[in-house]
Amino acid sequence: MADKMSREQLLEHVKMLEAKLANAGVEKKKPARQKIDKLSAKVTDENPYSRLMALKRMGIVENYEKIREVTIMLVGVGGVGSVAAEMLTRCGVGKLIMFDYDKVELANMNRLFFRPNQAGMTKVAAASETLADINPDVVFESYSYDITTVKNFEHFQGRMAKGGLNGKPVDLVLCCVDNYEARMAINQACNELDQVWMESGVSENAVSGHIQFCLPGRTACFECSPPLIVSLGGDEKTLKREGVCAASLPTTMGLVSALLVQNVLKYVLNFGSVSYYLGYNALKDFFPTWPMRPNPNCTNAACKKCQAKHKGWEPPVREKKDDAVETEYDNEWGLEVEGEEANDDALQVYPAAVLSLFVSSHGVANPKRGIVNYL
């Protein structure tokens, strides 16, 4: 067609094509929304923070704006970590530092977050792209490397100590990895820095999971209570079995992400009760919970150093304020089952050694059910 155009027509045609191309480019690159400097509680369709700031008016959170000062380090951007990252991003966390050495595959599409057209990208690149589009107010930093090598571990721990906003230590580390070595590395780094962290995991058969809140020296570290297979003298590497294709479900992984980030919000924004250990059994819709004391005979030297440092630490007593909040703003339909409140105010903590005993002898831990889990 262009062959038959006059020079003037050709020039017009070129202009039109260039404009179309520019638009295509602009449409692709245009940020979906502008940055927002200060959180507002204004109730308009255009305010992405109105429903979050409403938590203040509802009496749930005293100072929601504090979230902008928080830095979360997230290790493992898979089925649990990617959804946790999206939740934190949509909540408007200050800064998010992500680690993962894996690439997105079509085989990951049975879990939330990643899209088929991201297959082949590194998980951190794909996540950063999507998350920055969702909320440009969050500061993102990410690394596509294995944290367990000596060289990377040093850098990883350095970011833990200085990667927070204004060069401070991060506020919280989230462990969303799927293997023993990475968990051991995070545990070691956190014990050495006395860094508060939260653990998460989903079982190979996709129908159970857990989250755990780790305060070095005060609650059990990952080595205080070794997994069954280690305490029985097996090879810890078999925990993530090579060649076995683990099952996974978007439901179980999404639920564990939600439990994890809810615990993060309660911890950093100071509302409700932070859970020390919370399990999820999907087959029975059963949610076991108990706290774990560190093992005085833990083989991890840094853990024992933290234990000495925090000697005499007692779990904080839950504030009475929660009850008032709950009575005032009840379940949507007014239906609510009252908990057994008798022992709510003091935390009961099981020594890790006791749990470890259960694990070693019976294969399952079975402390008294229904232990309270309040901070």
Place this chain on the structure above:
Amino acid sequence: MADKMSREQLLEHVKMLEAKLANAGVEKKKPARQKIDKLSAKVTDENPYSRLMALKRMGIVENYEKIREVTIMLVGVGGVGSVAAEMLTRCGVGKLIMFDYDKVELANMNRLFFRPNQAGMTKVAAASETLADINPDVVFESYSYDITTVKNFEHFQGRMAKGGLNGKPVDLVLCCVDNYEARMAINQACNELDQVWMESGVSENAVSGHIQFCLPGRTACFECSPPLIVSLGGDEKTLKREGVCAASLPTTMGLVSALLVQNVLKYVLNFGSVSYYLGYNALKDFFPTWPMRPNPNCTNAACKKCQAKHKGWEPPVREKKDDAVETEYDNEWGLEVEGEEANDDALQVYPAAVLSLFVSSHGVANPKRGIVNYL
């Protein structure tokens, strides 16, 4: 620049621009992956179903392929419904029929799923676009209208009766709406058709929620046990208060979506125990559960007709198989708290009237805690 080109150069330039534009278009329209005709358990990076089919090898699900024959109708594509739709899509459900009359706003960005650049689109259009990209194997059908008007209600109920694959009734209806009128409409339609459905809800203060499994005539319908405000003689319209900006969190909504779709999977794929009622209290990480019998004095005539039809119905006894599954494939770290199994095999169902009594007199329902919830 084009001004100084020769005619030949101009023609070359036009070709190049046209090619670029064509590519931009192709890149935009190219489906992210091809349709897959038959689910495979093959463990490759390219198989989006490998981790789901692994549920069979793990002994959790006997026939995962059955999901392809299932049609789910989902009403309300908001904070809970959109995430539920994504989970069902990633699980490879056969067909998904969605209803919502609302548009995407930036104010929705504090919940998962929708992206800022979808602001202004109808929720069903935005959801269909995203979901078809995630899994082109699912058949999508959607309507952007209010189901509570007389004309729309008729069409809505028609799709319930004939919208399933091959023109059959849908397998399950999910209620993910946020207002009383829409819940009443779904309840009415399901009672009239004796259609099994599941209810979900999140509280205005964003820190509690619930799911409920409704078998017309066998478990309580929405009118069997009226919400507190109605039984106290108040105006039901105040349940969703006008002018009040409800708080919401991606965590609570994501968790309720996960509980809901997990219950759907257990029901349609026949594994684990389907919960009749499961609550979530985020402040305490407490998950109350109890089943509800229909109210013999329910004011809904269609409910009473179903009650007569199903007279003598007893809740199915839980299959023993679950226990075996759980013992074999335990929590990733071998840590598991054993439930109290004494009454697991028979379902205990509270009459709705009793719950209603609790609601009316105390403002909160308080049946014995820890009632088993097995089908």
